[in-house]
Amino acid sequence: MSASVQPHEDVEEYVCPACKDVLTDPILLPCLHSLCKTCLSTSYTQNISQRVFKCPQCDDDIEKPDNGVDEFQPNYFLNGLVSVYKAKTSKDIKCKICEFQKKDNFAILKCLSCGDFLCEDCGNAHTLTRMTMDHQVESLSELQDGRRDKDMRQKQIITCKTHDGESVKYYCESCSLPICRECQLEDHVGHTCATAKDSQASRRKAIANMIINVEQKIQALKQIAENVDSTVNDINKREKDLIEGVEKTVKKLMDQIEKEKTEILKGLKQTMDDQRDACAARKEQIKTLSDIFAGNVSFCNEIVKNGKDVEVLYQEKPIRRRLMALQSKNVSDLAMKWHAPDIRFRNVFLTVDRIGLFDLTLSKGFSRKPEAPLKFGARHVTGFQLIRRINTTVPREDSFECRATGLGFLYEDHFVVGDQENRKVKIFTRMGHYTETVANVKPSGLAICCDVIGVTDTMSLHLYTNDRTIKKKISLESTGSSYPVAALSDQNFIVVNNKTASFLMFDLRGELVHDVVPAKGSKIRNPVFITSNSKGHIIVSDWLSNCVIIMDDQGKTIKEFKIKAKMGKSAWLPGSICCDHFDNIYVSDFSRSRIIVLNPQGEFMFEHETRMDYLDRPRCMTTDGNGCLLVSGKGGYLNMYNIQYI
Template sequence: MSGTGAMDNNMLTISELLETGFIKCSICKSVYQDPRLLPCLHTFCHKCIQGITEIEKPSKSSKNQTESPNQLQTVNGNEEENETNDEKKTGKKMKLVCPVCVSPIEVGITDKKPNEFPSNTFMKDLSDMFDYKHEKERQCEYCKFDGKITSASSLCLDCHDNMCQGCTGAHFRTKVTRTHKVIPYSQVQKGLYDTDIREYQTPTCTKHADEPLNIFCEKCELLICKECKVGNHDDHKWSSADKAVLKYEVQMINLLKGIQQQIPSIHKYVQFLSNYEKSIEGGREKLTNSIKKQADELHRMIDEQKASSLEAVNNACDTERCEIQVRSSNLQTAATSLENNEEYLRQLLKHGKPEEVLTLHREITQRLTQLTHMQMDGITARLKTDFIPGSSTLRNIQTVFGKLSIDHVPLKHSESGLASGSALQISNMLPNVRNTPELILEFNGEGMSDTKEVWPTGVAVTKDDELVIVDRDNKKVKIYERNGKLKQEIHGKGENKLETPFDVTVLKSGDLAVSDHEAENVKLFTSTGEHTLTITDGIKYPRGITTNTKGEVIILDCQLQQVTVHDPKSGALIKTIEGKDTKGIKVLVDPYYITVTPQDNIIVTDTASPNIKVFSPDGKYLANYGHYGMRNDEVLQPYGVCCDHYGYIFVADNQNHRIHLLLPDGKLSKFLLTKTESLWHPMGLALTENGNLVVTEALGKVKIYKYI
């Protein structure tokens, strides 16, 4: 479907929408049968998905790979007998490639059966509605009980039964069913009952038959029925579907706006690539004519050089055209994918019922967040070719024939046709990160008089690359030289004694600011341990602490669920960031650590969501990253966080034993460190002056890695 057509559907009624290709599977070209939603937000019939799925066994040899990529492969008994123990442990995976956006999708297998994709209830209801509105042979379901075959003329929206004229009259005369909504198919086909049909289309619980899904469990983020609520969700916070959908509608609308802004940019860039391809052909023709003219003038003496130069031109131009065609094809595929997503979401938000929106909100939000941060795979340099004819002498054939120049020159941003500040960027100038960071130092954070196991909750680095570690359980701050040798311990004295220190930051003056959440304050010490100031204004239960580029002290309060900014000299409260979204709802639940980007945006890790929240310097809620789990873009317990001067963001995923490396836009780049590198329950993160990553682990290990 073209982009123009997709936008025109914005004005269609639901009856008109049903007559477009919106509810037709792009594989079988028919109206959806049991439609399922893929993670990329494209919908296909359940059988069609099975037809493009293959089983992938653990890698062993090429002969074990499935022969047909377009056919669902089953596992027979012989194959199972030949499996090794390792294969049985690892299991098999199913994989498919979305025919629309070419996204690779893995499907786990449980009990030798593939995990199912969620039913697209919105598309299913529209497909049922399409079926109601078109003539077909329907039989009365009540006459069947008497062994008779009678054509049905009406539909009961309450019972979902087809009835003949006689049974319809009986239906109205029966006390239990006399109030039911019965509609004649002849009028349904004229569109007279569209609103009634949509009103009665309510999803029902798969666990409790015929129970409507009209309650939203806010803790589990699931649409449930009243039986589910009593059984498994009774102690959870819940609300009605009508009320709960408001939050997710706003979120989807905002993400939808981001997609709508990207689609024109992609089309514009595809046009630019098309024009560029044409110019390549024009340049090829011009160069070819110039080379042939010079070759004719020099006759046989330069035939070899002529052939060599033509080959070089053709190779360069063909290579460039191939690159252009590949990128153009990828971008057109991306545009088609985004348009389909955009069209589906507009129709879902316009015509979908709250229950339908809430049923799919998790997959939709995750996919749209990914699309919002999509970067364009464009070109960064233009092919530049030239031919300079040489003088017509026989002294040197190469000199006589001329010099062929083939090179790429940097592409000006204005040439690409993308407006300044476009959401899609051609490239980001970021340094390459090592596949495996180099461990350059490791030591145990033991002190001189520890009475408990070391619990290094906070870490910071001084200008001299000395490491400052907060040992929460031993109630002290430890300072180590750059080689890991213990230099100083700070306990505090008297009323300034540390009670339960949590995190630390180094001020521009060189002083240390330590959050003491049991004492409900932040204490400032010199590097030799002398107390200089206590900050109490505006804070109740401080945890994470950092400084911005101005040198101001930024404190994260987990009880008040807010961030406060203080003057480093007086401790006076400068401003409070309440951590609310555009609707005034607090987004911080159980925040732990805090850091700032080079632009002074504030990043907070929240263990209860769990995810990472980003705020502007003035407190505007900008974005978030991560969901609960163990897969990509998922965290179990986000702890320490830091950001280097390039904009890379590092997040300690404590329970998953890994460090997430995020791009400056919040998109996951990779897992920088995992269990494979012997990482164990990472806690605090910091960066040294020369750009190495410091990681503290539960029970006291301190490790420093070179990652670039």
């Protein structure tokens, strides 16, 4: 029966999470939470067809034992604490012995030894039996001040389920089971047994050691929670900064737009006023001429109608000369010609509905406290899985076998091929289906930045948007260079003059931002391919020094990588180069038909032989953000791989 419980500061420790009342016969679950035995039975029998039920406190899945609820172990420790708690705080609790006799008497006593609550009569009789004569019975009123808590706990005994009334005082080491004296004499004869006091010491120590390890986890979770709080602060601050940045940028743009609006409308009005003034002057000229014509005609009419014969004869010659002069005059030249002004939206996107001033992007796995083992965000590459081979020579469209000199992923389901042999920039689906030709140029390099396709030939950098609304050509220095090109930090194109080993940076409108000159002592001599990583580092493969070189955006060398020639093994020839979204570096080894994989620091990870995949002399490569790698080789074919990570 439920007892009326007085308020207590620790009451939550003894409340069943299912019934929200003080625990009765608490049963320990594998998750170390406890339920009343009756509550456990209810949870167990609900959804009886399922093999698990959920702990009401932590929502863990608890497997149902085959032998039912009785296979769960009683929580003897918590039961002892609850017994002490009830002795101090409960009112109107019923006598345990009277309950068995169907009587309804309230308890005023408690046996500290067996834990039973007793009325006065049952309490007086409790110590009169052989089994309970040593039990200690106390008044509930004397237990409520808490001074007897320790004494109550020491007097509590756990009785054996098999031998009712026998206290459990021993431990069978062979069976790992607490037992009573009768159990030892009957079922555990010959087993290694010891007293509970002797057996508990080593187990307490083992549990204490495990607790230390778990407490370390708790501390780690605390630090992670602090990290999450710091991350939330960072998120809030970043959001505030970005909002302020957008607001400032928009205000600046609006101010600039208003300024340009004022200036352009002022210029428009001046232009129109000038042309209106010209019209007014021309009209005045026409009026003057018309008056002259009208005056001459009036005079001539008067002579013809009213002049004397001799007067007409005298005036005939000058009149005829004047009229002939008036007839021959080209009055059509006096028609007004004006220049209709036009105001064009001078923007890289050409139309208002494609301004695209802002992009919302996420950094690659930003973390306030990155894990150390894989350094700055990398994941190890373990291999490549060939998905498909794609023929990039288009039947009935191409005159020659495709020679890919540039690759790039466009959208999620298309990629672009720069075909030097057929002088085309072509788009294919990921399934390998040709869709269209973007441009007819002879590409020496190709890169995609946002939605802009950048293509270089030996003279120029060409820019196209993915819907071909923009076509722009930027002249480059005529040196015969192949001009490798790459996207840098998703906002610029970087173009290499491999004759002078210098780097030019252009924005998406084709405006020169600045140039980068390798620092003194750099091994960059003839950079033939280029890429960049998420940190804005420039990575080149150089054929004269036979190196892969990583440098920062100021031209300072960070790392150089080179495979040395060994006995019976030719030196490599680094070709096309690209980075995945973890900043791992992929280099095509043109001479040995291999793909070399370097970690973000430029250290060797492993190599893959492409001849096994029917691809000889890999030339161009590109990756997307989803672990896909495209590699071109001889014969106009591409291999598409899935990159395998750990």
